[in-house]
Amino acid sequence: MKVVVADDSRAMRMIVVRTLRQAGYDGAEIIECEDGAEGLAKVKEVSPDLVLSDWNMPNMSGIEFITALRAEGNDVKFGFVTSEGSDAMREQAAAQGALFLIAKPFTADMFSDALKPVFG
Amino acid sequence: MHLSSDDVAQIVEEVWGSMLAVDIAPADIEVDKGDPSVAGSVGVTGATDCLISLEISESGARNVAAAMFGLDEADVSDDDIADTIGELTNMVGGNIKSLLPEPSTLSLPVVASGRGPTLRVVGGTSLLQQGFLSAGHPMFVNVWNRASTS
Numbered sequence: 001m002k003v004v005v006a007d008d009s010r011a012m013r014m015i016v017v018r019t020l021r022q023a024g025y026d027g028a029e030i031i032e033c034e035d036g037a038e039g040l041a042k043v044k045e046v047s048p049d050l051v052l053s054d055w056n057m058p059n060m061s062g063i064e065f066i067t068a069l070r071a072e073g074n075d076v077k078f079g080f081v082t083s084e085g086s087d088a089m090r091e092q093a094a095a096q097g098a099l100f101l102i103a104k105p106f107t108a109d110m111f112s113d114a115l116k117p118v119f120g
Numbered sequence: 121m122h123l124s125s126d127d128v129a130q131i132v133e134e135v136w137g138s139m140l141a142v143d144i145a146p147a148d149i150e151v152d153k154g155d156p157s158v159a160g161s162v163g164v165t166g167a168t169d170c171l172i173s174l175e176i177s178e179s180g181a182r183n184v185a186a187a188m189f190g191l192d193e194a195d196v197s198d199d200d201i202a203d204t205i206g207e208l209t210n211m212v213g214g215n216i217k218s219l220l221p222e223p224s225t226l227s228l229p230v231v232a233s234g235r236g237p238t239l240r241v242v243g244g245t246s247l248l249q250q251g252f253l254s255a256g257h258p259m260f261v262n263v264w265n266r267a268s269t270s
Contacts, residue, residue, distance in 0.1 A: 008228075009207040011188045011200070015139060056210070056226060083214030084226060104211045105138040 001028045001119065002046055006039035006065065007054040007081070012104075016052055016081055022108035023115060036060030040068055043076055050119070055082035055089065063089075066096045079114060081106065123219060123248045128261055131215040132252060135208060140187040142255050149251040149258050152177070157236035158201060160209030164217050166224030169267040170247065172213040173239050173260075174205065180257025181205055202231045212261060241266060 003020065007013045013032050020028060031046055033039040037060040039053060051069075055062040066078050078098050082089075085103035093101050100114040129146045136144040156178035164170045176184070185204040186193045206229040217226050232238055237260075244264040252259045 009203050009210070011185075011203045012207050014189065056214075056228060058228060083211045084217055086218060086222060088223060104214070105135045107138055 001025060001050070002031065002048040003028045004031045004033060004039055004042050004046070004048045004051045005053075006033040006036060006051065006057065006062070008034050008057045009054075012054065012081075019106065019108050019111050020052070023111035025115065025119070036062055036065030036068075039065050043069060043074065048076060050115075051076055051078045052081050053078065055080055055084070063092055063096065066093070066098055070096055077118060123216070123263055125248065125250045127219055128212075128216060128248060128250050128263075129252075131212055132250075132261060135211045135215070136184075136254065139208075139211070140184055142184055142187045144252050144254045144259075147251045147253040147258075149253070151175075151237045151260060152258060153236060155236045155258075156233070157181075157238045158205050158231065158233045159238040160205040160229050160231045161239060162209055162213035162229050163227040163266075164213070164220060164224050165227070167221040168224050169265065170220065171241050171244065171262075171264045171266055172209070172216050173262045173264070174209045174212055175236060175238055175262070176205065176254060176259040177236070177257050178233070180254050180259055183255050183257055184208065205229075206231045216261075216263060 005013050005016050017030050035057040053062040080101040083104045090101050136142050158181040159175040161173040181201045182193050182196050185196045185200045188204040209229045241264040244266045247263040247265050250261045
């Protein structure tokens, strides 16, 4: 399982990866990116099974990232891990085909609940 | 608009508990003027115009950065501190934003260091200031209203 993790905070990327492993996906191969633009390039390069992306990032935000992917016909599984989860953002994410939006702070159980229906 | 100290305390305690595993509790403390401090801030614009800041003593910032990265405090770099305080401010600010009038947009965090109180919003009015002790280190969450008409 290949996972692209996009977040401008190195600390948060580390915590997302650690939580992913705690949620049972300890064998996942992780590709870290600092923003949506780098994430977009990496998705094209490595064809991951999943993208976990922050929303609020410099250069290209998370919603711009998934919108660019879908515009190119790429339907990679995509979930947001972000510090705010308003109804408007959840609707915007779902409209682009995002599987879930996990609001920070989060727990391994929240990752497990979001990922189990998709990856088992 | 009304922000409750209890709501803000709950947000801060959740962030500290789940992201850092560091003890934190609200505390009735005063800003220790002139103490080396680190402040993170995020702006909220839209239906509300606020600045949310999180200011913590330099030793407290080093302590939470060490917890965030799983390092000894002696091994924590300035970049580790800036990243940690920026992300903690982003999480606390993003959750406080959900208590404010919508629709609004959250800015990226900005982190500054100086001597406390590091950050004062010129012309702004304080909506809330709540003190905390983070593993015994003083920390303050401030919410400023920047709108001159409200």
